[in-house]
Amino acid sequence: MEQLNSNKLTTSKLFILTGVVLIATGMLFGLTGALQYLVPSFIKQYVSFEKIRPLHVSSVVFWIIFAAIGSVLTYLQEYTGKKIYSPLLLKIQFCIFAFTVLIILISYFFGVFGGREYWEFHPLLALPIAISWILFIINFLKSIGSFKNIPVYVWMWLTGLFFFLFTYMESYLWLFPYFRNNVINDMTVQWKSYGSMVGSWNMLIYGCSIFLMEKISGSKKYSHAPIAFVLYFTGLFNLMFNWGHHIYTLPTYSFVKHISYAVSMTELFILGRIIWQWKSSVSTARKHYHHAAYRFLVAADIWIFLTLLLAIAMSIPAINVFTHGTHITVAHTMGATIGINTFLLLAFTFDILQNSCVSINKSLKWINSGYYTANISLFVFWISLIIAGILKAKWQMNDAKIPFATMMLQLRPYFILFFISGIALITGLYFIIFPLLKNQTICYYRKVIKKGATKQQKDFSLYAID
Amino acid sequence: MGFLSYSFFLYTKLPIQTSEVNKDADAGKLIWQKYNCNACHQVYGLGGYLGPDLTNVYSTRGSKYIQAFLKTGTGAMPQFNLTETETSMLLAFLKTTDASGKSDPKTFIRNYDGTIEQ
Secondary structure, rough: OOOOOOOOOHHHHHHHHHHHHHHHHHHHHHHHHHHHHHHHOOOOOOOOHHHHHHHHHHHHHHHHHHHHHHHHHHHHHHHHHOOOOOOOOOOOOHHHHHHHHHHHHHHHHHHOOOOEEEEEOOOOHHHHHHHHHHHHHHHHHHHHHOOOOOOOHHHHHHHHHHHHHHHHHHHOOHHOHHHHHOHHHHHHHHHHHHHHHHHHHHHHHHHHHHHHHHHHOOOOOOOHHHHHHHHHHHHHHHHOOOHHHHOOOOOOOOHHHHHHHHHHHOHHHHHHHHHHHHHHHHHHHHHOOOHHHHHHHHHHHHHHHHHHHHHHOOHHHHHHEEEEEEHHHHHHHHHHHHHHHHHHHOOOOOOOOOOOEEEEHHHHHHHHHHHHHHHHHHHHHHHHHHHHHHHHHHHHHHOOOOHHHHHHOOOOOHHHHHHHHHHHHHHHHHHHHHHHHHHHHHHHHHHHHHOOOHHHHHHHHHHOOO | OHHHHHHHHHHHHOOOOOOOOOHHHHHHHHHHHOOHHOOOEEOOOOOOOOOOHHHHHHHHHOOOHHHHHHHHOOOOOOOOOOHHHHHHHHHHHHHHHHHHHHOHHOOOOOOOOOOEEO
8 A cells, every 4th residue: 555654665755755856956047047136148159048947947846746646646545545546557657757757848949949838848748648638637536435424635635636637738728829819818718717716736735735734733623624624625726717817917808807896805714814824833733743745734834925025916807917927927836836835845845854763853853954944045036026016016116217127237136146045945946855865865775785685675775754 | 607608708808809700810720830930939938948939920020021930940949941821821820810919028017915917
């Protein structure tokens, strides 16, 4: 059985480890891109910005997807108490996905594009990803067993699974000239799919976080409680209808914007609940603070609050006019992908990978330093982007415009701050992920050395604690 | 069901109903994607922020200006060595994009209920 606490290196864990390698690489691409903001000619002849940006974005997006798949699969087996329906199907899913991502990253290096923003790779490469996702859905549905009285996190996983497939296919409607031959039509459908797609992978991640919280607390009450379902439906409602806030300035249907504006405001309910529960969250955090995984959940909670505050403000069209097209949008994305998604995924990663043949406790000093460095530097990183965004917004709304290049020079001090805090952020995150990768590698090589041992000995040598 | 109906409505009744197809502009959009112009430039404020928004560059700067940039590149922008045909298709795409509306945030009226109008 592929259990969470099993020491066996399963395919689910391989998904997470591949994700960890992707974020480690993706951050280096990000740092290179940030440096090109300061020194535009930096390695321009080899990897110019139009290559670096997709390398960074795709690596990080695939980290989120890989780690989310691995976490869902591990927790699904914990939930059912049974092995996954088809380990072979899972291996095929992994091989197709991992190989395609590798081809995608290599193709970017050679400047082979053809897709659109966020999925810049050649559209042919979209097919294996969709196939691999379908295999994921089949394995999930066959493994789940009964649908009677299922907890909220299983509903969230199901929602994430189906909506990702739907929105992913929708994001390729541009292949039909009917959808792409007018820029307004094309962008309306593009951002409809992208807006909901982010919501779909958030469903996978938030579902896992509820599972993990219950696991740590030992209580299974929340996942069946009415409030959990109210919050789930609020999230689902936003996933389906709030995507219009990306395109308030696009001359598309007005009702798309009005629906989005109204639906986005329901997020105030989630914000209100966070504030309402603040005190009890703090006392729960104190109780479980010794738990490495829980600490990442706490960090994500703080980032949910900050990001949601910014997101709600940006969902008001009259404010969005100022923030749209500025680095405030980037700050929001960074808060969501690093502060929320990455910290939550790291919580699952620690929970799932901590039981290797080497105890993670040996590296706690590094992990603690990394945790605080990453959080503090992310805050500076976030603030520098917001300030750069405010200055750009001021430039955009100014009648007597100075040239674009001059405005970019004025933002330079904040780009420097962004770059320096980016280095600190990467260092912090490396301190966190390096011990995990090191431990898994040590265990792998121990297995190779003891190849001649009996099966029982092999299992022990691979995974038993020193 | 609501989501599917909403999606179906948008697919079948796209915001801009037109039977006119500009083949050059359509090919230009694929050139835009082939060279990943969106990594640095925005259309209607969406895209990368290293370069300026190009929604209305055709009317504000003119085709000669765009051609010069495409030919020489800049400090940050590489020389893409586009062929004549690719350049003219990309220009057709930028021309139709320009004609689709205004992206300048200054042109929006902000109402007290938080909505905007152009």
